[in-house]
Amino acid sequence: MGGRFGYGPLNLDNVKLKGHENKSNVFDKPWHAKVWAFAHLTGALGIWNLDVSRRFRESLPINDYVNFSYYEKWLAALTNILVCYKLVTEAELNKVVEETINKQRSGLGTDEAKNKKCTGNPNWDAPDRIAVMKTLGWGGGSVRESELKPKFLNGEKVETIFGNPNPDVKGGHTRLPGYAMGREGIIYAYRGVHVFPDKNAHGFGEEPQPLYTVEFSSRDLFGKDAEAYHKVFLDCWEPYLRRSR
Amino acid sequence: MGGRFGYGPLNLDNVKLKGHENKSNVFDKPWHAKVWAFAHLTGALGIWNLDVSRRFRESLPINDYVNFSYYEKWLAALTNILVCYKLVTEAELNKVVEETINKQRSGLGTDEAKNKKCTGNPNWDAPDRIAVMKTLGWGGGSVRESELKPKFLNGEKVETIFGNPNPDVKGGHTRLPGYAMGREGIIYAYRGVHVFPDKNAHGFGEEPQPLYTVEFSSRDLFGKDAEAYHKVFLDCWEPYLRRSR
Amino acid sequence: MKNQKEIEYPDVALNHRSLPSDPELRVRAIETLLLEKKLIKTESIDAIIDLYENKIGPINGAKVIARAWIDKKFKERLLSDARSAIQELPYIGKQGYNIIAVENTKTVHNVVVCTLCSCYPWSLLGIPPSWYKSDQYRARVVREPRKVLSEFGLKLSEKIEIRVWDSTSELRYLVVPEKPKEADGLVEKELVKYITRDVMIGTALVKVS
Amino acid sequence: MKNQKEIEYPDVALNHRSLPSDPELRVRAIETLLLEKKLIKTESIDAIIDLYENKIGPINGAKVIARAWIDKKFKERLLSDARSAIQELPYIGKQGYNIIAVENTKTVHNVVVCTLCSCYPWSLLGIPPSWYKSDQYRARVVREPRKVLSEFGLKLSEKIEIRVWDSTSELRYLVVPEKPKEADGLVEKELVKYITRDVMIGTALVKVS
Numbered sequence: 020m021g022g023r024f025g026y027g028p029l030n031l032d033n034v035k036l037k038g039h040e041n042k043s044n045v046f047d048k049p050w051h052a053k054v055w056a057f058a059h060l061t062g063a064l065g066i067w068n069l070d071v072s073r074r075f076r077e078s079l080p081i082n083d084y085v086n087f088s089y090y091e092k093w094l095a096a097l098t099n100i101l102v103c104y105k106l107v108t109e110a111e112l113n114k115v116v117e118e119t120i121n122k123q124r125s126g127l128g129t130d131e132a133k134n135k136k137c138t139g140n141p142n143w144d145a146p147d148r149i150a151v152m153k154t155l156g157w158g159g160g161s162v163r164e165s166e167l168k169p170k171f172l173n174g175e176k177v178e179t180i181f182g183n184p185n186p187d188v189k190g191g192h193t194r195l196p197g198y199a200m201g202r203e204g205i206i207y208a209y210r211g212v213h214v215f216p217d218k219n220a221h222g223f224g225e226e227p228q229p230l231y232t233v234e235f236s237s238r239d240l241f242g243k244d245a246e247a248y249h250k251v252f253l254d255c256w257e258p259y260l261r262r263s264r
Numbered sequence: 265m266g267g268r269f270g271y272g273p274l275n276l277d278n279v280k281l282k283g284h285e286n287k288s289n290v291f292d293k294p295w296h297a298k299v300w301a302f303a304h305l306t307g308a309l310g311i312w313n314l315d316v317s318r319r320f321r322e323s324l325p326i327n328d329y330v331n332f333s334y335y336e337k338w339l340a341a342l343t344n345i346l347v348c349y350k351l352v353t354e355a356e357l358n359k360v361v362e363e364t365i366n367k368q369r370s371g372l373g374t375d376e377a378k379n380k381k382c383t384g385n386p387n388w389d390a391p392d393r394i395a396v397m398k399t400l401g402w403g404g405g406s407v408r409e410s411e412l413k414p415k416f417l418n419g420e421k422v423e424t425i426f427g428n429p430n431p432d433v434k435g436g437h438t439r440l441p442g443y444a445m446g447r448e449g450i451i452y453a454y455r456g457v458h459v460f461p462d463k464n465a466h467g468f469g470e471e472p473q474p475l476y477t478v479e480f481s482s483r484d485l486f487g488k489d490a491e492a493y494h495k496v497f498l499d500c501w502e503p504y505l506r507r508s509r
Numbered sequence: 510m511k512n513q514k515e516i517e518y519p520d521v522a523l524n525h526r527s528l529p530s531d532p533e534l535r536v537r538a539i540e541t542l543l544l545e546k547k548l549i550k551t552e553s554i555d556a557i558i559d560l561y562e563n564k565i566g567p568i569n570g571a572k573v574i575a576r577a578w579i580d581k582k583f584k585e586r587l588l589s590d591a592r593s594a595i596q597e598l599p600y601i602g603k604q605g606y607n608i609i610a611v612e613n614t615k616t617v618h619n620v621v622v623c624t625l626c627s628c629y630p631w632s633l634l635g636i637p638p639s640w641y642k643s644d645q646y647r648a649r650v651v652r653e654p655r656k657v658l659s660e661f662g663l664k665l666s667e668k669i670e671i672r673v674w675d676s677t678s679e680l681r682y683l684v685v686p687e688k689p690k691e692a693d694g695l696v697e698k699e700l701v702k703y704i705t706r707d708v709m710i711g712t713a714l715v716k717v718s
Numbered sequence: 719m720k721n722q723k724e725i726e727y728p729d730v731a732l733n734h735r736s737l738p739s740d741p742e743l744r745v746r747a748i749e750t751l752l753l754e755k756k757l758i759k760t761e762s763i764d765a766i767i768d769l770y771e772n773k774i775g776p777i778n779g780a781k782v783i784a785r786a787w788i789d790k791k792f793k794e795r796l797l798s799d800a801r802s803a804i805q806e807l808p809y810i811g812k813q814g815y816n817i818i819a820v821e822n823t824k825t826v827h828n829v830v831v832c833t834l835c836s837c838y839p840w841s842l843l844g845i846p847p848s849w850y851k852s853d854q855y856r857a858r859v860v861r862e863p864r865k866v867l868s869e870f871g872l873k874l875s876e877k878i879e880i881r882v883w884d885s886t887s888e889l890r891y892l893v894v895p896e897k898p899k900e901a902d903g904l905v906e907k908e909l910v911k912y913i914t915r916d917v918m919i920g921t922a923l924v925k926v927s
């Protein structure tokens with residue numbers, strides 16, 4: 020995605036902030052809010068981890084991926100996870116879809132659709148609340164205690180790997196963007212030992228690895244396609260890097 | 265596209281040949297045939313070249329590209345070319361679209377839609393016919409007389425370039441597929457000097473270059489993501505190649 | 510947590526394609542299913558939405574920046590270890606993220622993106638705006654940040670180095686803008702008003718009118 | 719040909735987005751425009767369609783292969799310079815393409831794709847089948863040809879080397895299949911029946927029943 024050609028200007032029609040308004044748009048539509056809530060609440064069940072859910076969102080078939088809106092992607096990924104993790108069977112899914120459509124056709128769905136405005140409920144179960152907060156990043160986080168020492172020093176020249184970043188799974192999950200594969204950069208900062216998504220997203224455990232922020236020049240990343248000189252900083256786990264030749 | 269993950273099995277429902285039937289499906293729908301004809305006939309006008317039309321098809325915005333059917337891509341690219349080459353103005357395009365929709369709404373379009381079966385007309389203008397045949401590859405072709413001598417020998421180890429194959433145009437047209445960038449291969453055959461699409465698609469002239477068929481091992485292209493050992497052969501123009509280090 | 514090694518991951522999971530085409534219906538179907546299976550509760554849905562609609566948002570980030578503008582020592586701590594610095598502020602709450610604060614100066618302008626998905630410092634800035642999640646922004650800002658920023662009306666001198674931070678890990682980037690001269694003498698509460706969401710993403714400069 | 723250097727190429731050309739969503743209407747709009755502007759003629763449209771529907775198709779390729787099976791010298795010429803070999807055959811016509819004939823043997827199986835678009839030897843095989851133009855085929859056959867071929871019902875021994883030809887240039891690849899024992903003694907006209915389109919793309923083997 021990063022660096023890809025073929026996109027026009029940003030659409031800022033609905034999102035330009037007026038004056039010094041200090042609010043985010045929150046949710047454009049009620050169903051966006053619902054999807055957001057479902058994703059966080061089911062995530063808080065602790066059956067799959069953050070990297071698994073990212074993996075499901077990113078591995079949607081490309082024609083769905085590029086045409087789904089943001090929240091449609093989240094919903095589609097959640098649906099696939101629910102079936103994949105056997106919390107829901109395909110038959111149950113098909114049944115509820117049929118029922119929902121029938122209700123809608125017979126006009127029964129419309130009242131429900133005009134959902135009451137969410138009022139918030141401060142009394143929701145504490146365990147739920149803590150689990151959700153954790154998925155939101157209030158607790159947890161991805162840093163892990165480890166005896167691993169970082170292999171690279173700040174300022175050291177490195178090269179990102181090229182080809183198959185994930186050695187375990189064909190076409191597996193990775194957090195090294197395509198535009199930064201096989202490129203030269205400089206270690207900008209060491210960030211501690213973090214859960215390694217390439218393993219964690221496929222159920223191979225957290226396998227934490229040293230994480231660095233790496234500095235790239237725009238020319239090294241995009242050559243003449245970069246508009247002018249600027250720097251791009253990426254967080255890279257140690258297995259993505261090797262000493263520059 | 266080549267090598268990309270996230271696709272399911274082929275859809276062979278409608279296309280499995282029964283017995284030893286020796287026909288292609290030709291056109292599934294009458295409008296497919298029309299698009300095909302428009303593309304060839306306008307191509308035969310000689311205002312743009314083959315590489316320009318490919319470039320327009322391949323540079324469709326990705327969300328159109330992945331969701332358009334084959335002939336929709338051809339039609340969209342043709343529409344963009346017509347406006348870009350000023351054969352048609354945006355205003356004319358919008359007007360005819362409006363008229364077409366209005367006709368359709370008032371039921372006027374339907375008769376035309378049930379178009380008479382094309383019967384063929386052997387008497388169409390000879391110049392037309394020759395020009396069309398040329399775009400079909402009956403004449404012309406892409407080989408050019410040249411004093412250029414090939415730099416590489418059969419069996420020589422080469423490396424494909426990596427990064428921006430097109431030095432002239434940001435995100436410009438190229439025929440080196442992403443999956444084969446920055447890979448090692450072996451010159452399999454020299455194919456003569458051919459029109460160079462990276463230049464020709466952008467109106468910089470034909471700038472012919474030596475063309476080779478290069479042999480790659482599947483492991484060198486896709487690493488562990490390749491299913492097993494096989495070979496992939498690609499045609500590469502000389503500027504895509506350098507001597508292997 | 511179950512042993513995830515036992516889960517068989519399909520090459521391509523396509524169950525989502527059996528959902529209806531209208532997104533509202535899609536959501537309703539999944540909601541019915543999740544409630545029936547007791548995987549979620551109505552009250553929890555309400556609570557989460559309430560949290561994002563009413564409790565967290567860019568005001569949190571603005572408070573952090575305003576404090577840094579007023580308190581030099583706090584700013585130093587923010588730039589060296591943002592997570593623990595932010596935890597000193599009673600009105601923000603514990604940060605699970607490793608927040609990295611990046612400072613705009615006379616010669617450097619920072620801008621944040623996530624090209625892979627839409628990672629964003631939710632706890633400080635709330636839900637990201639649509640453009641932050643758009644293909645256009647994600648594809649273009651790493652390659653042509655000046656052009657993208659100019660679409661926001663932000664024209665930077667060629668002399669200013671642009672630093673684009675692509676949030677590929679669980680680190681979350683927060684841009685610390687320069688305090689404009691016009692803001693001198695304003696108290697914390699007033700400063701907060703000028704520190705907008707876009708300023709903290711890096712697609713706007715602080716304007717004190 | 720106009721001086722193309724003067725043409726300004728836009729970053730992204732989006733005029734196609736003003737077309738109606740129904741493809742049939744889209745086509746009708748463009749047809750009206752092209753005819754009004756006299757850029758094309760109705761008779762020419764008919765003639766092109768007729769050409770593809772009735773005059774060219776895989777039968778042309780099959781004739782080439784059948785001749786090669788019967789005439790050893792012709793086969794040699796076909797494998798070394800297919801274009802001029804094919805031009806010897808009066809019933810095919812002049813080939814503008816540089817056709818490259820690739821031979822299947824006991825140890826090698828060839829299969830053709832165009833991962834970039836859908837390049838195909840039209841003059842010999844007609845319009846490519848939908849699957850040849852599909853994302854699935856184009857994405858997968860270079861990486862996992864055995865799995866793709868097995869979906870066609872073609873299971874090849876691990877000992878057979880698969881060669882995938884990605885048609886990135888104006889060269890056009892034609893697979894020359896092995897003549898099965900059962901075909902011995904058949905005349906050219908009969909052989910043609912068994913040489914199907916898929917056999918010449920490489921996604922099927924010749925079956926003489």
